[in-house]
Amino acid sequence: MNNILPLRNFNFHLKVFLFAACTALQTRTSYTQTFYKDIAPIIHAKCTPCHRPGESAPFSLISYDDVAKRTSFIKKVIQEGYMPPWKANNEYVHFANVRSLEPSEKQLIISWIDGKKERGKAKKSKVQTPYEVSGLTRTPDLTLMAQDTFVLQGDNNERFVVFKIPFELDAPANIEAVEFVSNDKRVIHHANYAVHEVADPTIDIRAAPRLINLSDEARSLYDAYLPLKKVMTYYGGWIPGASAETYPSGIGWVLPKRGIILLTVHFGPSAIERKSISGINLFFTNQPIERTVKVVSFGSGGIGENEIRPSFFMIPANKISSYSLKVSNPSEDFSALYVWPHMHYIGKEFKAYVVTPQNDTIPLVHIPEWDFRWQELYRFKNLVKIPKGSVIHLECSYDNTADNPFNPFSPPENIFSYSDMKTTQEMMTMLLVFLPYKEGDEFVSTSQKSLRE
Numbered sequence: 001m002n003n004i005l006p007l008r009n010f011n012f013h014l015k016v017f018l019f020a021a022c023t024a025l026q027t028r029t030s031y032t033q034t035f036y037k038d039i040a041p042i043i044h045a046k047c048t049p050c051h052r053p054g055e056s057a058p059f060s061l062i063s064y065d066d067v068a069k070r071t072s073f074i075k076k077v078i079q080e081g082y083m084p085p086w087k088a089n090n091e092y093v094h095f096a097n098v099r100s101l102e103p104s105e106k107q108l109i110i111s112w113i114d115g116k117k118e119r120g121k122a123k124k125s126k127v128q129t130p131y132e133v134s135g136l137t138r139t140p141d142l143t144l145m146a147q148d149t150f151v152l153q154g155d156n157n158e159r160f161v162v163f164k165i166p167f168e169l170d171a172p173a174n175i176e177a178v179e180f181v182s183n184d185k186r187v188i189h190h191a192n193y194a195v196h197e198v199a200d201p202t203i204d205i206r207a208a209p210r211l212i213n214l215s216d217e218a219r220s221l222y223d224a225y226l227p228l229k230k231v232m233t234y235y236g237g238w239i240p241g242a243s244a245e246t247y248p249s250g251i252g253w254v255l256p257k258r259g260i261i262l263l264t265v266h267f268g269p270s271a272i273e274r275k276s277i278s279g280i281n282l283f284f285t286n287q288p289i290e291r292t293v294k295v296v297s298f299g300s301g302g303i304g305e306n307e308i309r310p311s312f313f314m315i316p317a318n319k320i321s322s323y324s325l326k327v328s329n330p331s332e333d334f335s336a337l338y339v340w341p342h343m344h345y346i347g348k349e350f351k352a353y354v355v356t357p358q359n360d361t362i363p364l365v366h367i368p369e370w371d372f373r374w375q376e377l378y379r380f381k382n383l384v385k386i387p388k389g390s391v392i393h394l395e396c397s398y399d400n401t402a403d404n405p406f407n408p409f410s411p412p413e414n415i416f417s418y419s420d421m422k423t424t425q426e427m428m429t430m431l432l433v434f435l436p437y438k439e440g441d442e443f444v445s446t447s448q449k450s451l452r453e
């Protein structure tokens, strides 16, 4: 999320997380619960998207054996609410891509663990492939991979690396889905990618460095990319557990003929050397894109950056500090699809809402206990109308004390926000993925169409 800054100048686009978590719950208690009948559907919907080969979690949770040998551990993490990771307050806004366990699901798993842990009969197709999870059953039309494998040193340091991926097509392409791909997602904390159009043929899209290691090399090297990133058409990201982003019918974005992708990968610390190669899969559609999704950024790096009160320039050490921002929406009615709150390590609480000219409050998102490790693009169930003349409110607090286990400094130091490249600085940012409002949008479900061929 460190290349958010340019967003203020551009409009773009959306992403979709697709855990269509459909869990059919058996609530009768008069028979013995079994893994395959009662528990597996919950595990497969709420755990397996991350706990499977090639994904981010350290072990698979798919079969009876996978789960049975870790039951006390699983009971602990679900009771504590540590797993599945989901930080939004569901009472404030219940998002479409919610992945927390319902109380009844939690109860069912715990009573199975506390009971006989019966296995039951395995059903035929238990676990979906990643493509099935996203509703995609076909291979991508275009894969744009980084040009180099990155060798991550085994020195336990986190790293930010930007990969420049040039592309040239015969014609622009309508995009109905996009996904981040990587050979080993366990080493990746999160990734963002910006698609930049470079229409001017005199600008060489291959000239600038193929990758820049922002953590070990001079930051000024990044300047070589500036001429290439004047026009942004899309901005997306990946966090553990996210699968392909797909768009409702008629909604999406258009990949230009020529340009670059700047893919920023945040590598987590690793004790051993690892090789990593990442890229983007694109799925084309012949259907016209009638409504282009756009992204707007509020707060640091975006609209209202200098209106955060009190001044957000420096967050003092040894204190919990609160900040607020009000931004009005003067121009037009719009419809929000997604909200993406963003802070760094000392973030403590994040709340955003809209107050309409009629004084109605529309909740957007509330993260009561911010956790840098589990960020999310939250998808509203239906499009949310934000009327012209509304005021968007952000209220955020930061814990810059020694009690915050994620504080990057020990003892605490004043933390600044004048540059957003480093995670040791702070941000107070909210991205909204939106469209101009159309009559009836409030009733439009954001659930994905199936992209089966």
Ligand code: HEC
Binding pocket: 043, 046, 047, 048, 049, 050, 051, 056, 057, 058, 061, 070, 073, 074, 077, 078, 083, 084, 085, 099, 101, 240, 241, 242
């Ligand atoms: C969004 C991805 C994601 C989902 C969904 C998810 N996990 Fe995890 N899980 C992880 C990652 C990544 C780790 C390892 C890093 C960590 O522990 O923070 C992990 C670790 C664990 C651990 C080990 C914890 C530890 O302290 O080492 C257990 C047990 C676990 N998960 C169980 C579950 C169960 C049960 C579910 C479903 C109810 C689930 N997870 C859903 C990503 C996920």
